[in-house]
Amino acid sequence: MFSFRLLKKSKRNKARLGLLKTPHGLIRTPAFVPVATKGALRGIDFEKTKNLGAEVFMINTFHFYLGHSYRLVKKFGGLHRFLGLNQPLMTDSGGFQVFSLGFGLAEGVGKILDQDRPVQTQGKNLVKITDRGVFFESPFDREKLYLDPERSIRIQKDLGADLIFAFDEFSSPTASYQYTREAMIRTHRWAETSLKTFGKNKTDQRLFGIVQGGEFKDLRQGSSQFIGALPFFGFGIGGSLGNTKTKMNEVLDWVVPFLPESKPRHLLGIGEVEDIFNAVKRGVDLFDCVTPTRLARHGAALTRQGRLNLKSGKHRQQKEPLEKTCSCWVCRNLSRAYLSYLVKNKEILGIYYLAWHNLYFIFNLIELIRTAIKTDRLAELERRFVQKLD
Ligand SMILES: [Zn+2]
Known part of the structure; x- marks a missing residue:
C-alpha cells in the first residue's frame, strides 16, 4: 500500500x-x-x-x-x-x-x-x-x-x-x-x-x-x-x-x-x-x-517580484491584478484595489482570496519545478522566480 x-x-x-x-x-x-x-x-x-x-x-x-x-x-x-x-x-x-x-x-x-x-x-x-x-x-x-x-x-x-x-x-x-x-x-x-x-x-x-x-x-x-x-x-x-x-x-x-x-x-x-x-x-x-496562508492573514501576496503588501495602502487605487502573469481566478478577476479594500476593512474574504492566490502561486511553482526537473532546466526556472525576495 x-x-x-x-x-x-x-x-x-x-x-x-x-x-x-x-x-x-x-x-x-x-x-x-x-x-x-x-x-x-x-x-x-x-x-x-x-x-x-x-x-x-x-x-x-x-x-x-x-x-x-x-x-x-x-x-x-x-x-x-x-x-x-x-x-x-x-x-x-x-x-x-x-x-x-x-x-x-x-x-x-x-x-x-x-x-x-x-x-x-x-x-x-x-x-x-x-x-x-x-x-x-x-x-x-x-x-x-x-x-x-x-x-x-x-x-x-x-x-x-x-x-x-x-x-x-x-x-x-x-x-x-x-x-x-x-x-x-x-x-x-x-x-x-x-x-x-x-x-x-x-x-x-x-x-x-x-x-x-x-x-x-x-x-x-x-x-x-x-x-x-x-x-x-x-x-x-x-x-x-x-x-x-x-x-x-x-x-x-x-x-x-x-x-x-x-x-x-x-x-x-x-x-x-x-x-x-x-x-x-x-x-x-x-x-x-504555513507561509502561504500566514502571509494571507497578514495581508500579503506572493509574487515573482517578492511579497506584495496590501496593507501598505500603495495599491489602493490600482486596477491591475496581484500578478499579471498569474492565471488564478483571483488574478483573472480581481484588482489590487478591491483586495486592498477588503484587507483594510478586515473582511474575511480578503484573507480567503489572498490565501487562494498564494497557494495557487506555490503549487504552480511546484508544478513548474517538476517540469523543470524533467527537462533539466531548474536553474533557468530559478532565475525567473528568485529575483529580489526578502
Ligand atoms: Zn493569482
Missing part, C-alpha cells in the same frame, strides 16, 4: 522526481505540504486547497494533545474521517512545539503558537527535559503534560495519518555544541524507541525518522548517518537550519549524502520560494510550511 519510487534524477544537481504512494492516494514529489495546524487551514478550506494542487496536508500532533482532542479523533476512526478528507495526511511528533515552548519563552524565539494567546508566563520555562521524555505545562491552561516517544507515536496512531514522525528533540538555535550533541543523542535513542513503539506490521501508516544536529557539521553528518541507517520509511530533516539561507544549504549538503537514495526526504518547516529551490536542488522531496 505504501511505496516510494524515483522517476528521474537530475544530471545537473541532486533534484529528483518521485512518486509516493499511500492508501489515501499518490503524492508527486517534490511536493509542498500545507500545514493545517489544529486540523484546519487558516482562511481557506481543504477542498479548495486540494483543487489548487495540494496532494498531502500536515497536521500538528501537539495541538491535538493539548486538550486531548486526539481521543475524540480516535473515536471517529482517525483524522481522515474526522476532517472528512480522503487524502494523504501527515502528522508531526509534537516535539518541535514542545521544545520551542521551552526556549521560545525563555529566549523570545519561536512564533510557534502563532495567533493563539498563551497565558502570561513571565519568562518562566515551562519545559523540563529528561532522557526519557519531556514534561511541560500547557501554555493555555497550565495543565501539566508529558510527551515521550511512546506517547507521541501512540497519539499519532490514534490520529491515524498516513505518514507520521518519530519524536525528536528540537534544540534551540542558540544552544551550545555540547548541548546540541546531547539533544542529538537523545533524539537517536528516541528514534529507536519510536520505531519499537510503532511496531513492524502496521499496514496503514509509515514512520519517518528525524535528523538533528543543529548547525554543526560533524553532528549533522553523524545524525544523518545514524538515523539514515534505521529502518524508517522516510527521513525528516529537523532542527535549527541557521539564520541564513547559506547555512540551510550547508546543513542540507552535510545531511543528504548520508540518507538512503531510495527513501523520501522531508525538510521540516521550510517553504519560502528561495528555500524551495535550494532544497529541491539538494535532493529534498517534501517540505511543509
Whole structure:
C-alpha cells in the first residue's frame, strides 16, 4: 500500500522526481505540504486547497494533545474521517512545539503558537527535559503534560495519518555544541524507541525518522548517518537550519549524502520560494510550511517580484491584478484595489482570496519545478522566480 519510487534524477544537481504512494492516494514529489495546524487551514478550506494542487496536508500532533482532542479523533476512526478528507495526511511528533515552548519563552524565539494567546508566563520555562521524555505545562491552561516517544507515536496512531514522525528533540538555535550533541543523542535513542513503539506490521501508516544536529557539521553528518541507517520509511530533516539561507544549504549538503537514495526526504518547516529551490536542488522531496496562508492573514501576496503588501495602502487605487502573469481566478478577476479594500476593512474574504492566490502561486511553482526537473532546466526556472525576495 505504501511505496516510494524515483522517476528521474537530475544530471545537473541532486533534484529528483518521485512518486509516493499511500492508501489515501499518490503524492508527486517534490511536493509542498500545507500545514493545517489544529486540523484546519487558516482562511481557506481543504477542498479548495486540494483543487489548487495540494496532494498531502500536515497536521500538528501537539495541538491535538493539548486538550486531548486526539481521543475524540480516535473515536471517529482517525483524522481522515474526522476532517472528512480522503487524502494523504501527515502528522508531526509534537516535539518541535514542545521544545520551542521551552526556549521560545525563555529566549523570545519561536512564533510557534502563532495567533493563539498563551497565558502570561513571565519568562518562566515551562519545559523540563529528561532522557526519557519531556514534561511541560500547557501554555493555555497550565495543565501539566508529558510527551515521550511512546506517547507521541501512540497519539499519532490514534490520529491515524498516513505518514507520521518519530519524536525528536528540537534544540534551540542558540544552544551550545555540547548541548546540541546531547539533544542529538537523545533524539537517536528516541528514534529507536519510536520505531519499537510503532511496531513492524502496521499496514496503514509509515514512520519517518528525524535528523538533528543543529548547525554543526560533524553532528549533522553523524545524525544523518545514524538515523539514515534505521529502518524508517522516510527521513525528516529537523532542527535549527541557521539564520541564513547559506547555512540551510550547508546543513542540507552535510545531511543528504548520508540518507538512503531510495527513501523520501522531508525538510521540516521550510517553504519560502528561495528555500524551495535550494532544497529541491539538494535532493529534498517534501517540505511543509504555513507561509502561504500566514502571509494571507497578514495581508500579503506572493509574487515573482517578492511579497506584495496590501496593507501598505500603495495599491489602493490600482486596477491591475496581484500578478499579471498569474492565471488564478483571483488574478483573472480581481484588482489590487478591491483586495486592498477588503484587507483594510478586515473582511474575511480578503484573507480567503489572498490565501487562494498564494497557494495557487506555490503549487504552480511546484508544478513548474517538476517540469523543470524533467527537462533539466531548474536553474533557468530559478532565475525567473528568485529575483529580489526578502
Ligand atoms: Zn493569482
